Amino acid sequence: MGAGLDELxxxxxxxxxxxxxxVRPRELVPVFHRxxxxxxxxxxxxxxVADYEHVPDGPGVVLVAHGGNxxxxxxxxxxxxxxxxxxxxQGALLDRLSAVAxxxxxxxxxxxxxxxxxxxxxxxxxxxxxxxxxxxxxxNTPETAAAFGEVLQQFVRKLYxxxxxxxxxxxxxxxxxxxxxxxxxxxxxxxLIERLG
Amino acid sequence: MxxxxxxxxxxxxxxxxxxxxxxxxxxxxxxxxxxxxxKVFAETRLxxxxxxxxxxxxxxHDGITTRTLDYPSGGLLKGPDTLxxxxxxxxxxxxxGGLNPEQMxxxxxxxxxxxxxxxxxxxxxxxxxxxxxxxxxxxxxRRLAAVGITTREACGNxxxxxxxxxxxxxxxxxxxxxxxxxxxxxxFLLGHPDTQDFGRKFKVALSGCRQHACxxxxxxxxxxxxxxKTENGVEKRGFEMTVGGGxxxxxxxxxxxxxxxxxxxxxxxxxxxxxxxxxxxxKRNRARARIKFLVKNLxxxxxxxxxxxxxxxxxxxxxxxxxxxxxxxxxxxxxxxAAPLNGAARPDGYDEWARSNIYRQRQPGYCVVTVALPLGDxxxxxxxxxxxxxxxxxxxxxxxxxxxxxxxxxxxxADLPALYGELCAVGLAAPGAQTVVDVVACxxxxxxxxxxxxxxxxxxxxxxxxxxxxxxxxxxVQGLHIKISGCFNSCGQHHIADLGFYGVSRNIGGYQVPHxxxxxxxxxxxxxxxxxxxxxxxxxxxxxxxxxxxTERFVRGRQGxxxxxxxCQRIGKKALKGILDEFTKVPAHGxxxxxxxxxxxPREFTTGDMxxxxxxxxxxxxxxxxxxxxxxEVFEAQLLLESGDFAPAETRAYHAMLSAAKALVRTELPDVxxxxxxxxxxxxxxxxxxxxxxxxxxxxxxxxxxxxxxxAKGRAATAESAHQLIEEASLFVEAGxxxxxxxxQQKGPAAAPASQVISLESLA
Numbered sequence: 002m003g004a005g006l007d008e009l010x011x012x013x014x015x016x017x018x019x020x021x022x023x024v025r026p027r028e029l030v031p032v033f034h035r036x037x038x039x040x041x042x043x044x045x046x047x048x049x050v051a052d053y054e055h056v057p058d059g060p061g062v063v064l065v066a067h068g069g070n071x072x073x074x075x076x077x078x079x080x081x082x083x084x085x086x087x088x089x090x091q092g093a094l095l096d097r098l099s100a101v102a103x104x105x106x107x108x109x110x111x112x113x114x115x116x117x118x119x120x121x122x123x124x125x126x127x128x129x130x131x132x133x134x135x136x137x138x139x140x141n142t143p144e145t146a147a148a149f150g151e152v153l154q155q156f157v158r159k160l161y162x163x164x165x166x167x168x169x170x171x172x173x174x175x176x177x178x179x180x181x182x183x184x185x186x187x188x189x190x191x192x193l194i195e196r197l198g
Numbered sequence: 199m200x201x202x203x204x205x206x207x208x209x210x211x212x213x214x215x216x217x218x219x220x221x222x223x224x225x226x227x228x229x230x231x232x233x234x235x236x237k238v239f240a241e242t243r244l245x246x247x248x249x250x251x252x253x254x255x256x257x258x259h260d261g262i263t264t265r266t267l268d269y270p271s272g273g274l275l276k277g278p279d280t281l282x283x284x285x286x287x288x289x290x291x292x293x294x295g296g297l298n299p300e301q302m303x304x305x306x307x308x309x310x311x312x313x314x315x316x317x318x319x320x321x322x323x324x325x326x327x328x329x330x331x332x333x334x335x336x337x338x339x340r341r342l343a344a345v346g347i348t349t350r351e352a353c354g355n356x357x358x359x360x361x362x363x364x365x366x367x368x369x370x371x372x373x374x375x376x377x378x379x380x381x382x383x384x385x386f387l388l389g390h391p392d393t394q395d396f397g398r399k400f401k402v403a404l405s406g407c408r409q410h411a412c413x414x415x416x417x418x419x420x421x422x423x424x425x426x427k428t429e430n431g432v433e434k435r436g437f438e439m440t441v442g443g444g445x446x447x448x449x450x451x452x453x454x455x456x457x458x459x460x461x462x463x464x465x466x467x468x469x470x471x472x473x474x475x476x477x478x479x480x481k482r483n484r485a486r487a488r489i490k491f492l493v494k495n496l497x498x499x500x501x502x503x504x505x506x507x508x509x510x511x512x513x514x515x516x517x518x519x520x521x522x523x524x525x526x527x528x529x530x531x532x533x534x535x536a537a538p539l540n541g542a543a544r545p546d547g548y549d550e551w552a553r554s555n556i557y558r559q560r561q562p563g564y565c566v567v568t569v570a571l572p573l574g575d576x577x578x579x580x581x582x583x584x585x586x587x588x589x590x591x592x593x594x595x596x597x598x599x600x601x602x603x604x605x606x607x608x609x610x611x612a613d614l615p616a617l618y619g620e621l622c623a624v625g626l627a628a629p630g631a632q633t634v635v636d637v638v639a640c641x642x643x644x645x646x647x648x649x650x651x652x653x654x655x656x657x658x659x660x661x662x663x664x665x666x667x668x669x670x671x672x673x674x675v676q677g678l679h680i681k682i683s684g685c686f687n688s689c690g691q692h693h694i695a696d697l698g699f700y701g702v703s704r705n706i707g708g709y710q711v712p713h714x715x716x717x718x719x720x721x722x723x724x725x726x727x728x729x730x731x732x733x734x735x736x737x738x739x740x741x742x743x744x745x746x747x748x749t750e751r752f753v754r755g756r757q758g759x760x761x762x763x764x765x766c767q768r769i770g771k772k773a774l775k776g777i778l779d780e781f782t783k784v785p786a787h788g789x790x791x792x793x794x795x796x797x798x799x800p801r802e803f804t805t806g807d808m809x810x811x812x813x814x815x816x817x818x819x820x821x822x823x824x825x826x827x828x829x830x831e832v833f834e835a836q837l838l839l840e841s842g843d844f845a846p847a848e849t850r851a852y853h854a855m856l857s858a859a860k861a862l863v864r865t866e867l868p869d870v871x872x873x874x875x876x877x878x879x880x881x882x883x884x885x886x887x888x889x890x891x892x893x894x895x896x897x898x899x900x901x902x903x904x905x906x907x908x909x910a911k912g913r914a915a916t917a918e919s920a921h922q923l924i925e926e927a928s929l930f931v932e933a934g935x936x937x938x939x940x941x942x943q944q945k946g947p948a949a950a951p952a953s954q955v956i957s958l959e960s961l962a
Binding site: 004005008011023027031034037038046048049050052053055056057059060063066067070072078087088121134135136137175176178 | 201202203206252253258260262267268269270283284303307310311313315316328329331339442532572573575576577579580582584601624625645655658661662796799800807
């Protein structure tokens with residue numbers, strides 16, 4: 002693995018909504034404000050909420066936190082919950098990826114169980130997007146993509162066990178380094194949480 | 199192995215800019231070590247466009263109570279009452295709004311990596327990134343510098359972004375293209391020694407014509423409007439120069455300084471105005487420190503006399519006129535040869551979009567296309583895609599606008615349908631540019647510390663409702679401008695809108711209720727020739743109904759081709775107030791609690807989150823800045839010594855003393871310049887021989903450190919000699935600080951450090 006990837010901290014992960022039309026992104030504004038009030042994610046310093054629903058295919062509604070931002074993301078025309086880690090975490094890249102996944106899955110579970118949403122917002126466990134949000138340490142080049150792909154394979158094995166998965170690198174070199182993971186059979190997010198431990 | 203952006207970008211960063219950013223990074227380190235005063239660091243970062251943001255004092259009202267945000271950096275501050283880890287805003291100056299695709303891609307990447315993946319266009323053609331950590335700002339600045347963008351003086355008490363009409367050069371009725379002049383003004387004033395000691399910001403705008411909104415020169419500190427004059431049969435270019443305009447809480451129309459300033463005189467006069475403003479402008483009361491108050495106090499004639507007197511004394515500078523020879527060479531080149539539309543098939547929606555978003559250039563066969571951005575926002579992905587579109591259709595001819603949009607210039611007509619299709623594909627083909635749906639708003643309570651009510655929340659709501667009405671809207675209504683500010687400071691430019699709003703608060707039954715003052719009758723055209731007046735405050739939740747009612751009355755009661763401004767004047771304020779009256783009532787909290795929260799924010803409304811604004815910057819004297827620089831140089835000398843570079847360490851230590859001495863000399867002799875011999879000579883005469891420097895310290899011994907160091911320049915250096923000189927430099931700089939504090943105390947409160955000065959704005 003390249004030395005740049007060793008130091009990669011800005012990692013993002015997005016889980017897709019099963020039905021992107023089930024909620025309006027703006028419905029998340031009061032939900033996220035309540036999370037701040039109730040410190041719903043106890044290991045996160047939640048700061049503020051930003052509403053970008055007016056921007057097509059954008060970050061939707063953002064829950065700004067010190068460690069990283071959560072957003073009901075509309076990028077690529079698909080609603081999902083994205084978590085973009087900003088602060089430094091410890092451990093190897095695989096550990097950092099796993100930590101980001103744990104945080105994202107915890108937020109997804111909270112949304113699925115949120116009384117204001119009445120169970121309308123549910124997430125797929127069989128598909129996710131991973132990205133490296135750092136063009137210095139992880140430029141979107143074939144070399145870095147290959148090195149990142151190796152770690153990603155380990156991460157996918159950890160997350161999906163024996164379930165067959167395809168990992169497809171995001172091809173556009175102007176975009177940040179990223180990959181799309183798709184499992185061959187249905188998986189629910191709670192299974193992923195269990196596997197991550 | 200590349201490990202830093204500094205190494206990665208290498209020589210792509212212009213050396214001078216790279217050095218400035220290195221210095222800023224060192225200042226960040228020094229601040230973390232507690233070696234820089236809070237207010238000095240605040241003004242330092244502000245002058246690099248690095249702002250604080252709402253809640254950065256670590257307190258946030260969550261709708262129930264005010265909670266402390268426990269950041270990991272604890273009590274470390276990046277300014278008075280501003281926590282280090284709290285998210286901040288980075289403003290990025292885009293002179294006259296000019297952009298190229300490479301710059302757009304970098305902006306997109308920066309927003310994605312360091313902010314929230316949104317690039318926000320401001321009402322002064324800047325970009326802003328929000329939720330940025332200060333530790334990331336040096337890399338942001340390096341990546342921008344590598345594509346020719348500096349954030350220097352994007353904030354603070356300095357010359358802000360130089361703005362200009364986005365149609366300059368392609369406008370059908372401009373006098374001439376002001377672009378090269380805007381470039382020249384920006385380059386000349388950026389970092390100029392005479393613009394470093396203002397009590398407040400200074401904004402410059404250039405217009406190519408009088409009749410349109412153009413550059414909005416009448417609301418700027420310095421406005422330059424293109425005019426021509428024929429003398430002895432020879433046509434000369436020049437500018438109508440106006441001074442002292444500004445919006446803010448109390449708006450002022452600029453005063454005519456001279457109806458014709460020849461092109462070769464605009465830079466020296468701008469310099470002379472800067473000197474007079476720095477010398478006589480208010481420093482203690484920042485609420486009255488803009489040049490508009492100086493113009494008001496002195497009168498424009500007296501100000502002009504002082505400026506011309508100063509102009510006569512200025513040492514000649516080749517830059518005043520050297521740019522003029524480049525003016526005639528300035529030209530934008532279209533990427534493709536002109537070609538007409540010629541009845542090509544037009545996709546669905548094209549005609550509606552074309553009605554509002556296309557402007558035919560004076561160059562036949564070409565158009566300017568406005569990409570209307572909702573609330574001035576564009577995502578990183580959209581920005582990258584727009585860069586790609588620009589690269590294929592127009593090249594380097596992109597500009598931002600003060601209406602928070604982006605324009606693509608030099609689109610050939612034949613390409614319009616295809617371009618529209620591509621913009622549709624990336625969600626950037628919204629029609630209604632510069633119409634009533636193109637609502638302008640400052641950040642307000644979303645991110646601004648001064649915001650009272652949610653300007654963006656209201657703007658989003660109005661836009662949503664107006665777009666839904668679409669073609670039903672009367673043509674007279676479609677041409678109106680709506681502008682919204684979160685507070686009275688007018689960053690949303692509410693004074694120059696047909697329908698302007700600014701956030702206020704009212705106490706109803708023991709609860710705070712968000713309201714907006716309704717400002718009617720402002721004029722957008724003719725460079726914002728008239729300002730509207732506040733008619734009354736209406737609860738925030740009733741503003742959409744107010745817009746409906748006012749526009750209905752306008753459509754029904756309009757006489758002939760009367761404008762909204764003329765309509766307001768004709769029916770009068772009493773009648774206008776009467777229209778608002780029924781909307782001013784607020785139901786009791788128990789009856790309808792929705793009135794007690796703001797648009798887009800479900801928390802119970804409070805003004806408790808307001809902080810002290812940073813737009814005003816910190817009043818830090820030039821001497822304080824110079825001494826802070828000297829301190830930084832001592833630190834750099836220590837680093838050089840540590841790495842075994844003894845001679846450079848000595849040079850840097852000596853230079854630290856020279857910087858400190860210069861800082862003090864400039865308090866008496868602003869034009870001392872950079873020549874070391876001159877600085878030392880003046881320092882000796884003014885501070886050593888008079889015993890003003892370090893009489894309390896070791897009988898003047900510290901002053902001798904500089905004098906000896908100056909004589910010994912270039913000697914062979916050893917670890918020991920470098921170490922000793924660094925120790926001496928450290929003591930010399932300390933003595934400089936003591937000297938500066940003593941002078942400030944002797945001069946009285948007006949010259950006291952800013953931390954002791956009460957700002958009326960903070961009280962407001």
